[in-house]
Amino acid sequence: MARNIFCSRNDPFTPVWVDFGLSVCFYRVIAGCILLFLSFIVGTGYCIHLRRRYHGKSSSKIPSSFAYKLQHLVALAMAFINVAYIIIHAIIETTGRLPPDYIIVAACLSFLAWTYSMLVMKIERSYILRSKATRHGWPLFLFWLTAFALENIAFISWKSPRWWWQMKRSIDIADLCVFILKYIGAFLSLLLGYHGAAFSIMRRGARFALLVNADDKEDGNITSESKSTFNAISTKFKMLWPYVWPKKNKRLQFHVVLCFILLCSVRGVNLLVPLYYKYIVNALTGVHGKILMPTGLIFAYVGFKFLQGGGVGSMGFVSIIRSFLWIRVQQYTTRTVRVELFAHLHSLSLQWHLNRKTGEILRVMDRGASSINTLLSNVIFSILPTIADIIIAIIYFILAFNAWFGVIVFFAMVLYLIATIYITEWRTKFRRKMNKLDNSSRAKAVDSLINFETVKYYVGEEFEVDRFNSAIVEYQRSEWISLASLQLLNLSQSIIITSGLLAGSLLCANLVAEGSLKVGDYVLFATYIVQLYAPLNYFGTYYRTIQQSFIDMENMLDLMKAEVDVKDIDNAPELNVTKGEIEFRDVCFHYNSSRPVLKNISFSVLPGQTVALVGPSGSGKSTIIRLLFRFYDIHSGTILFDGQDITKISQRSLRKAIGVVPQDTVLFHESIRYNVRYGRADANDDEVEEAAAAADIHDRVLRFTDKYDTVVGERGLKLSGGEKQRVAIARTILKSPQFVLLDEATSALDTQTERNIQTSLTKVCANRTTVVVAHRLSTIINADLILVLKDGEIIERGRHEDLLEMNGKYAQMWAQQSENEENNDASRNLISLEE
Template sequence: MADVVTKSKPGGKRGAVNVDIQHSSSPSPSVWQGFGRKVRLLLPYVWPKGTSSLQGLVMLCVGLLAAERLVNVLVPIYSKNIVNELSAGGPWTSLVSTVCIYTLLKFLQGGGAGTSGFISNLRQFMWIKVQQFTSRGVQVRLFSHLHGLSLRWHLERHTGDVLRSIDRGTSSINNLLSYILFSILPTICDIIIAIIYFVSYFSVWFGLVVFTCMVLYLTCTILITEWRTKYRREMNNQDNSAKSRAVDSLLNFETVKYYNAENYEVRCFEEAIFKYQWCEWKNSASLALLNQTQNIIIGSGLLAGSLLCAYMVSHGQFQVGDYVLFGTYIIQLYTPLNWFGTYYRLIQSAFVDMENMMSLLAEHREVEDADDAQDLQLTAGQVEFQRVCFSYVPGTEVLQDVSFTLEAGQTVALVGPSGSGKSSILRLLFRFYDPQGGCIRVDGQDISRVRQSSLRSYIGVVPQDTVLFNDTIGNNIRYSRATASDEEVQRAATAADIHARILELPQGYDTEVGERGLKLSGGEKQRVAIARTILKEPQIILLDEATSSLDTQTERNIQASLAEVCTNRTTIVVAHRLSTIVGADQILVLHRGQIAERGRHHELLEQRGLYAAMWRKQQKGFDTPTEKRTGNFTEDT
């Protein structure tokens, strides 16, 4: 039986064209390593707790499996009886009864392997709901886990790699249980039943022939398949690289065109095709070797058993029907046994496909709620940083001993050169990360001891780089509060000075913004983000260069709207243009991760320090208008 090979689209990584495959000197681990952990992952989804209807379906499927085993034994016996009655010239009424029973058994069994009979089809139909329950549970758990991972992991991930791992992993789980429960285990049961039957009905020699053939077949299948596993891993690695590379290239299509790099991208893709095809050839060649070995073992066993049975018939020890019984039974047994090799290889491939998904599930959540975490009880909105130290990379501190207190309803502005740690303060307050030292409190409560969801429900963020969902403008604004009415959405858009612009569009608020909001300009996207935050009505507002993508007139309009929105709300503003924060209650000047100066605008000017120098520079027009709006870690690393 030819193996079922899952083919993936070719792909590769960036680099010079080279078809050589680099092999690791260390041996590949067996896919059966961690078998217990993989089974523990699947078991809760096989037996659906609390769902009696699905549990009943599982028990019914097990009962149908047992019925199939019984039918597989009876079919050869009635085939023998028909031949013997025909040879002996038995009565017609007895022959009709025997033929009808045989036909009924074949209808229940199907094509001899139990793969298309009434019982098998009924079992597959009953199993659909259980399989859907398993698939849904695993996918939801994985999706929830990925959303629970830290910002650090999401910034370092390769989206194409992750998506491909999820696709392969969930697909493998859908098939894995069916292979094990309805193919491997029944085949093993059939082998044991056959050996017992041949020994008891024929002789011990027939049982020995079947046993020897089965042992050799299974041993060779397992050993060669284990050896072939490394080629499957190579194909998966090439597939992951291809998806990651392709997604990265397509998402940055503008950059490709800016630098006239289309031919370079094509060469990289051609290199990936060569690499994938080389892995595919090795996988196919080793598969051909395995299939030929299996055929030799099966043919040898069939020849030995047939010759022995024919010898017994020729010497009068057996009837002709016994030869038919042996031939029918052994062929019926070899058919699922041949599939056993295929299903074993598919199970191994499924385990290999699950490895990346299991790695995703094993990813540690850098920021987790404490076991005794409680909801944040927000009373006023006071924010306090007490001797906070933080670093993205050990040994390189971004914040050093930062302390300040922001009273409820006040506005504090964070200014300073790029890399001074301004955006890191916002990320720490939002609990994208936990500080390595010190403490952050909101209304006297340590935010590391409260639930993240409750903390974030009180905080609204307008980031530097706004990324929108591929949905309508109205739904993107409504994302901060899904229950908001159309009138509330429009009021928020008006406050963000984008309502009039939306009405100019042919479909108004139903206009699709495209993937990541690419159909909108930078300023329009930022105003949508501001409207989204206004609609949320948070008690604490974080503005990370919230007007950096706006023209001067629109910026003035937005500043007025933000000033109204931030009234009586605790606000932290990160700004490069100092003219936008002159009215802040407190200005913190950060330099190399420390607070170098603090005070109000006029107080800092009087100090004639870093802030005063920055102010004079901007007033003279020497400030670079495109200064640092790069996102991610650029500003703080």
């Protein structure tokens, strides 16, 4: 192929100013040289400065935010746009010659400049400045500012026929597209660079800085307050995908496919509605010499309008069908998320649940499940379709009208989206402060009303009213700023939309006046552009909703990521109960490493024996019960059931073999029958009643109005303490376990009730291996072995009589309790005599 001279004859390097504009050859070559100089020369000097003055750090250890990754991606795109332009130029120009040398040279210069800028960014991140200036260095920011300025300089050649503005050559469309892409890329680079340069990335006062565009990090911990809402967005969307495409349900997959087909079909309908409106107007204005009745066109237009929807916010037939089909998918998503999270919560350890608020967990679960549906709905059915409509509109206007219409629509839309996102992000802090003050004012009001009597005691009515009024005033100040910033957002959106509509309308009207376009074309443009703007009015709402949904989803993901502390080994076998023996071998355990709870505990419970654990509060009695259930893993030693280490068997089979009557019996807010049957879910009514009779509560239940269908209330509060204990005993009898654990089951009961319950417990423990935590020593005098614990150690062991003979701690506890019981009996007798 023959080659052109460096600058073509139409685009000489000099003179610089020719035909009302810059020389294209001069502009492109000089722009490339300036960018390469700033990137290579200034950037290299900057890197040398960093290396000499500061120490480096492996960049792999520095967290990269989404903004930083986007910054690299934009720079990479800017580099390859120039290479792509050479290829496009060679394809479009069919004269058999390669592009002029200046095009190749300018493209290579820009390619090297943007590529080297990425290297400078990487080097910059590998150093930690000993300053508080947590921002990009000025050389990089100068490079991005210059790149954007150079793109804007091209506008001074607006009237020059040598530039592509006139759209007279086939290559001009390619020049337009490349200019738009480079302009956007330069603007995004400047915007992201400004974000990194203007906002502190680490906490104020941090000694070491420069984690450019990275998440806050201090001592290796990312702070949650400054963590980006869109951080790890790809991971979050990967997490969403299984709920969009249900793998195991072919019917729902068919629903998803239909929904996407309908979603795509609406995009075509949105184009056809203004198009047929144009045809109707042209027919009624007598474009073809006479006015015709466009009956078919009207029917087609109304039909498409029916499919599209009647107005802003209304849904058309296609959208209604799509929403109907999506209901099942949405329900599948909600059910799957909640069930998976619910199952995960039940798999977590007791320690995890003790450190959490149940109400808070349930709120996180509800908000998390709702957030996924909200995200899917807004992203798939609002944001993506809107962007698709904009792209379709730009392409259509370029092909049907001319490139200038596409440029107007494109810039109007891009500016609209940028302004919406930027102002929404900016006003988020005002909204957050307003919500905080609103919560504060409500909290003060509730606190004051709850303490109504205290206010009256100290005559504080006026003080409370003034305090509440001050809180309302503070809230309204913040509310005014929040609402004012919202109006600023609306004003900015209106200015951008109106400007785009004005520019397009003037251009279209001018072309209609010249005869290039028809009246229907103007109607088409006005209708189509207004149709595009309608969903954009909700873009700020969509953005805020998506932002909040991401936050709610993050909270749910944190719950999903909570690790299970007590895990079964792989393929853990079932517990094989042969005799019914329990053995502790040198067991040590602590909740907090600074405070041991159990120290080298060793004892055995032979089959059918009853072993009692006694001692002062905090000695470790209840902890032993929890360890037997394997609510926690011990730190050393071994716990054996029939010679099998409980860490080597499945937790389910272990707990299935154990029955428990706890100190504080908690019942479900269900019927008595339901609570008793919880011991064995497949038990029939006769078995339930037999267990209740064995627990000596059957006759009592039959005296209730609803008998076994009596609802016990939340946590069983409608029943007395003795009745609750008997239900728990019945539940354990129904379970029929080989091992029974009694955790101070009668400590909260009066003496008479305790004696009645003891009779029932004796039936439960008959011929079963039993471990009893006793508060009242009189209940365990017949135990086969009594272990006396103190400070996590066994200080005495033996039968009741043996321990009394030792005259140690147990004998002391027995004497004290006997004395207390005698005093209580004497007091009761005295009261009876007085009555």
